[in-house]
Amino acid sequence: MKLTEKQKNCPYCHEKGGNHYVKPIEDVPGHSMGLILREDGWHLWTNEEDAFETIFPVKRCPECDRLLNEEDSNGKSADAGFASGD
Helix, strand or coil: CCHHHHHHCCCCCCCCCCCCCCEEEEEEEEEEEEEEEEEEEEEEEEEEECCEEEEHHHHHHHHCCEEECEECCCCEECCHHHHCCC
């Protein structure tokens, strides 16, 4: 899969340095949303005031629209480092 420049440089779905915390996409009073890489894949995390926190699996990055389980043009998966324990 050939990635666009936006997809290659997306700070939300490309892990740098092994930090696997929630990467905030939206953080406004009463509502937060972020992308997180867990052992079982990518998830969208949401939290709203007076509501439970929700985590659900996603197949595409909500910011750059990259398929999260696909390989880039070099044959490397963006989440391969996490899955292998690097």
